[in-house]
Amino acid sequence: MYKNILQSIDNVAIWPVISFVIFFLFFLLMLWWFFTIDKPYTDMMGRKPLEDSNLDSIDQTSNL
Amino acid sequence: MELERIQYDNKIVKAFMIATVIFGIVGMTVGLLIAIQLFYPLFNFDFQYTTFGRIRPLHTNAVIFAFVGNAMFAGVYYSMQRLLKARMFSDALSWTHFWGWQLIILAAAITLPLGITTSKEYSELEWPIDIAITLVWVVFGINMIGTIIKRRENHMYVAIWFYISTFITVAVLHVVNSFELPVSLFKSYSFYAGVQDALVQWWYGHNAVAFFLTTPFLGIMYYFLPKAANRPVYSYRLSVIHFWSLIFIYIWAGPHHLLYSALPDWAQSLGVVFSVMLIAPSWGGMLNGLLTLRGAWDRVREDPVLKFMVVAVTAYGMATLEGPLLSLKNVNAIAHFTDWIIAHVHVGGLGWNGFLIFGMFYWLVPKMWGTKLYSIQLANVHFWSGTLGIILYALPMYIAGVMQSLMWKEFTPEGYLVYQNFLETSTKIMPFYMIRALGGFLYLVGVFLMAYNLVKTAYSGKFMANEEVDVAPLMKTQEAPGGYWHRALEHKPVLFTILAFIAIIIGGAIEMVPSFLIKSNVPTIASVKPYTPLELQGRDIYIREGCVSCHSQMIRPFRSEVQRYDPKDGEYSKAGEYVYDHPFLWGSKRSGPDLHRIGGKYADSWHYRHFYEPGEISNGSIMPAYKWLYEQSIDKSTTPAKISAMRTLGVPYPDGYEEQSIADLEKQAGRIAENLKLEGYEVSGDAEIVALIAYLQRLGRDVKVKEDVATGN
Numbered sequence: 001m002y003k004n005i006l007q008s009i010d011n012v013a014i015w016p017v018i019s020f021v022i023f024f025l026f027f028l029l030m031l032w033w034f035f036t037i038d039k040p041y042t043d044m045m046g047r048k049p050l051e052d053s054n055l056d057s058i059d060q061t062s063n064l
Numbered sequence: 065m066e067l068e069r070i071q072y073d074n075k076i077v078k079a080f081m082i083a084t085v086i087f088g089i090v091g092m093t094v095g096l097l098i099a100i101q102l103f104y105p106l107f108n109f110d111f112q113y114t115t116f117g118r119i120r121p122l123h124t125n126a127v128i129f130a131f132v133g134n135a136m137f138a139g140v141y142y143s144m145q146r147l148l149k150a151r152m153f154s155d156a157l158s159w160t161h162f163w164g165w166q167l168i169i170l171a172a173a174i175t176l177p178l179g180i181t182t183s184k185e186y187s188e189l190e191w192p193i194d195i196a197i198t199l200v201w202v203v204f205g206i207n208m209i210g211t212i213i214k215r216r217e218n219h220m221y222v223a224i225w226f227y228i229s230t231f232i233t234v235a236v237l238h239v240v241n242s243f244e245l246p247v248s249l250f251k252s253y254s255f256y257a258g259v260q261d262a263l264v265q266w267w268y269g270h271n272a273v274a275f276f277l278t279t280p281f282l283g284i285m286y287y288f289l290p291k292a293a294n295r296p297v298y299s300y301r302l303s304v305i306h307f308w309s310l311i312f313i314y315i316w317a318g319p320h321h322l323l324y325s326a327l328p329d330w331a332q333s334l335g336v337v338f339s340v341m342l343i344a345p346s347w348g349g350m351l352n353g354l355l356t357l358r359g360a361w362d363r364v365r366e367d368p369v370l371k372f373m374v375v376a377v378t379a380y381g382m383a384t385l386e387g388p389l390l391s392l393k394n395v396n397a398i399a400h401f402t403d404w405i406i407a408h409v410h411v412g413g414l415g416w417n418g419f420l421i422f423g424m425f426y427w428l429v430p431k432m433w434g435t436k437l438y439s440i441q442l443a444n445v446h447f448w449s450g451t452l453g454i455i456l457y458a459l460p461m462y463i464a465g466v467m468q469s470l471m472w473k474e475f476t477p478e479g480y481l482v483y484q485n486f487l488e489t490s491t492k493i494m495p496f497y498m499i500r501a502l503g504g505f506l507y508l509v510g511v512f513l514m515a516y517n518l519v520k521t522a523y524s525g526k527f528m529a530n531e532e533v534d535v536a537p538l539m540k541t542q543e544a545p546g547g548y549w550h551r552a553l554e555h556k557p558v559l560f561t562i563l564a565f566i567a568i569i570i571g572g573a574i575e576m577v578p579s580f581l582i583k584s585n586v587p588t589i590a591s592v593k594p595y596t597p598l599e600l601q602g603r604d605i606y607i608r609e610g611c612v613s614c615h616s617q618m619i620r621p622f623r624s625e626v627q628r629y630d631p632k633d634g635e636y637s638k639a640g641e642y643v644y645d646h647p648f649l650w651g652s653k654r655s656g657p658d659l660h661r662i663g664g665k666y667a668d669s670w671h672y673r674h675f676y677e678p679g680e681i682s683n684g685s686i687m688p689a690y691k692w693l694y695e696q697s698i699d700k701s702t703t704p705a706k707i708s709a710m711r712t713l714g715v716p717y718p719d720g721y722e723e724q725s726i727a728d729l730e731k732q733a734g735r736i737a738e739n740l741k742l743e744g745y746e747v748s749g750d751a752e753i754v755a756l757i758a759y760l761q762r763l764g765r766d767v768k769v770k771e772d773v774a775t776g777n
Contacts, residue, residue: 019574023312026567030308037301046296048147048221049287 068216068537071530072145074432076158078527080138081425083166084131085515088421090173091126092508098123099501101688102655103494105679108688113177115688117610121188122176127413128186128276130169135421136280137161137204140227142428143287144208147224149217149535153210157203164200168193179608180250184265184647186272187241191252194242201238205231212557216538220557222303226283228557229311229564233275236568241268247709248702251604255713258642259326262650267318267572274314277412278380281420282306282349285377288424289356292369298355302348308567309345313338315568316575320391323400324620325650326639332393334575339391346384353377368443372423375451379415383408398473401616401654403493404465407458414454414507422446422514429518435525442517450510456503460496468493473624481628486657491684589640591769594715595762597703597729602759604706605752606649609690616651617660617763630661635767644715656687661764668736669743671757693753698733700726700750732758 101107101116108115141158145151152158171193175181181188189197208231212224241264243255254261290297297303319327319335354377357364364370386408390399399405430437437443471489474482483489595603606612619629621636630636637660642648666674673680676694678687704722711717733749736757740747747754 015574019570022570026308026312030305034301034305037304042300043296045219045221046290046300048217048219049143049223049290050294050296 066537067534069532069534070149070151070216071532073141073152073155073158073529074527074531075529076152076155076162077138077142077428078432078529079162080134080141081428083162084134084138084421084425085511085518087126087130087134087169088511089508089515091123091131092504092511094119094123094126096501096504096508099497099504102686103497103501105686105688110689110691112179112609112690112692115609115690117613117688118177118179118181118608120610120613121181121185122173124186125172125176125188126169128272129172132277132413132417132421133165135417135424136230136276136284137165138428139284139288139421139424140208140280143223143284144211144227147217147221147287148211148215149533150211150215153207153214157207157210161200161203161207164196164203168196168200171196175250179610181607181610182244182252182254182647183607183610183612183649184241184254184261185269185652187238187265187268190250191242191244191246192249194238194244197238198235198242201231201235205235209557209561216535218538220560221286222297222300222307223283223287225307225560225564226279226286228561229307229568230275230280230283232561232565233271233279233311233315233568236565236572237268237271237275240572241265245709245713247705251702253706253709253713254647256646256648257713258645258648259328259639261646261648262322262325262642263319263327263331263576265648266321267315267575270318270321271315273409273412274310274317277417278314279311281417282310284424285349285353285373285420288420288427289353289373289377292367292373292423292427293357293360293363295356295360298352298358302352306345306349306352310342310349311564312567312570313341313345315570315572317342317391319575320396321652322650323391323393323396324622325618326637326642328639331575336391336393339388341388343385343388347381350377350381350384353380366440368437368440368447369423369427371444371447372419372426372450375447376416376419376423379411379419379454383412383416386411397620397622398469399465400620401652402465402469403461403496403653404469405653407461407465410461411454411458414450414457418507419450422450422510425514425518429521430525432531433522433525433527435521438517438520438524442513446510446513446517449506449513453503453505453507453510456506457500458503460499460503464493464496464500467496472628473622475624481624484628485682486628487682487685490655490686588643589638589767592641592643592766594644594710594717596732596758597707597725598698598732598755598758599762600706600710600759601698601700601703601729602755602757603649605693605756606759607647611659612649612651614651614653614655614687616654616658618650619658619660625658629658630764633768635661635764638767641764641767644710646710646713646715659760659763663761663763663765664768667743668739668757668761669745671760672740672745672747672753675753675756690753693756694747694751696752697748697750698729698752698755700729703729 097107097114098116098120112118141152168189172189175190175193176188180190182190208227212220212228244252245255246252256264286297286303316338317335319331320339321335323332323336325332354374357370357374360370364374389395390405390408399408426437426443468489471483471492472486476482617637619625619635619637626634626636641660670681674682675690677689678685679689703725707717707722707725711721730749733754736754737747737749
């Protein structure tokens with residue numbers, strides 16, 4: 001039954017190939033970025049939530 | 065550099081927070097009521113507007129869209145302004161969003177108890193409300209993208225990405241799943257039928273969990289956890305990986321809700337593989353959250369905000385490990401249709417969403433009112449009553465789920481089912497239902513304590529409706545070290561949005577395109593015929609009463625299931641049987657038996673007596689009585705419109721059948737009434753119960769006619 005469904009799609013074989021290629025390329029890109037990203041940049045980004053409000057600079061410790 | 069003075073809008077955040085607390089209490093109270101109904105059916109109050117089937121969707125919609133939804137907007141509006149160093153794009157849009165959302169909630173609270181429902185889980189609201197949701201969501205989106213565009217911050221922090229993906233994906237999910245053909249102002253039929261409808265619905269259902277309950281709260285976690293801990297996120301790198309892999313993988317996993325169903329095997333396998341892969345990004349995110357607290361664990365002991373957040377992140381980790389495990393076919397064979405799933409979603413809902421919201425609120429209120437929390441002790445009591453509540457909720461449900469499933473599958477050495485009567489398996493788990501209700505009660509008590517604590521805190525301070533800050537204007541040339549292409553991407557929010565859209569749409573397309581072709585290619589079962597007008601009306605009553613909340617219509621290909629539900633012919637459910645089912649009614653939970661082969665199993669009179677007082681026929685039954693079905697009349701005038709709508713959707717009623725439909729309906733109803741009269745039950749053919757009996761007696765009958773399977777069109 002499932003064979004029929006798949007066979008009736010035009011160029012069905014291209015679908016899994018496309019999905020695999022997109023998926024694989026995506027992770028390659030991700031991996032590449034992961035290894036090439038430098039620390040100053042991630043440090044700067046990681047600090048973003050902590051530098052966003054005047055109030056926080058007044059009370060940096062806790063709200064309690 | 066000259067600084068610019070701007071004001072953050074706290075008033076809108078406050079409004080969403082108040083709505084969160086109010087609807088949290090309402091939604092959870094309804095949850096407690098339905099939990100009690102499951103062991104004391106008396107609490108259905110013999111009143112149609114408060115029966116389990118009608119108010120269960122009220123509970124799910126209230127906690128998901130009203131409680132968690134409002135909290136999401138509060139968190140997004142607070143953090144987004146600060147992360148982008150800009151007031152929200154437009155105050156008018158903010159308030160249109162707020163009031164629009166509350167009106168939608170109000171509409172849901174009115175229509176669901178009235179039985180106005182599409183019956184598709186978490187998407188029950190009828191078409192006019194669906195349109196309103198779309199419009200309000202677009203308002204939210206414009207407001208968000210507008211704020212991003214006018215930002216004074218070069219780099220978009222990862223929380224913003226999570227918010228963007230939430231906006232886009234929920235929009236796509238909602239629109240695609242809500243394709244429906246209106247029959248009247250409050251009634252529509254799903255555009256899809258049977259297997260297709262199921263696939264679209266669970267693509268939606270699963271990703272609603274992913275993109276309404278998870279991604280916005282991950283954004284919230286990545287903002288509020290570092291704030292509360294006062295240290296940057298453990299690894300920003302990991303958070304980026306977390307984001308991209310999560311949105312890319314999540315969208316494919318929906319079919320794991322349909323394992324062993326009539327959905328094609330390849331789609332089921334696709335769902336399983338991607339679900340297992342989800343463990344990696346989810347746990348990466350969880351560890352990132354917990355490790356942010358490195359060196360600050362001493363403060364977790366004292367600070368209720370951090371306590372709540374630690375449990376929330378842990379619950380996220382637990383639920384996201386459990387989810388992939390549940391999607392393995394062998395585990396799913398046991399867990400599906402049982403209370404195990406209820407436990408799973410509540411670990412996520414109560415633990416992850418609830419506790420993260422509480423942590424966020426305990427942090428926000430003192431900040432926004434410029435004061436200290438009224439009572440740390442009370443917040444600690446809330447923490448423990450909530451934690452104990454979650455444990456007392458989840459553990460009994462795990463036990464009940466596994467116990468009941470094993471009872472369903474247990475055979476005697478002679479090859480008979482040990483528990484032939486479904487009800488026996490229900491009565492055995494009643495004690496666990498009671499403990500669950502206690503757990504829910506404790507959790508709810510905690511929310512009341514929080515409400516009191518937050519109100520007292522607010523009264524002790526002064527609310528800053530507009531928080532003034534000095535920020536530097538956006539410098540186009542401002543450069544930060546490193547970052548490469550991804551940083552370039554962050555400069556272009558619109559491009560970023562489009563890429564995120566592509567990432568989520570690929571999975572959806574590959575999953576669905578072949579399935580859309582099923583309709584014309586599935587081996588159609590020649591003996592499967594469209595419903596008669598009376599059956600169609602009966603089916604709509606079945607939908608109105610929310611029968612699908614407790615009864616599945618999907619007999620999986622297991623020996624234990626075919627023997628229980630179709631002992632004579634041993635037929636499990638086939639894809640071809642559902643081709644005229646707009647919407648599908650497979651269900652996701654069996655509090656009562658499957659009904660796909662109920663037709664012809666009992667006499668009309670059995671159903672007649674059973675609906676009037678289920679306990680009299682089945683001693684100890686937890687099903688509510690449906691006495692109003694005997695007094696209310698079928699709205700026959702809607703029949704032609706319904707037939708016509710169904711034909712538009714592809715159901716092969718002959719041309720002009722509309723004119724004949726009412727007469728046919730009356731004829732069939734007359735026959736059933738006559739039948740009942742012979743057995744001593746006087747009933748008008750117009751009574752709703754007659755239509756419902758007609759529908760139930762039809763279920764599964766078509767395949768009993770000698771099967772004639774033809775492939776192709």
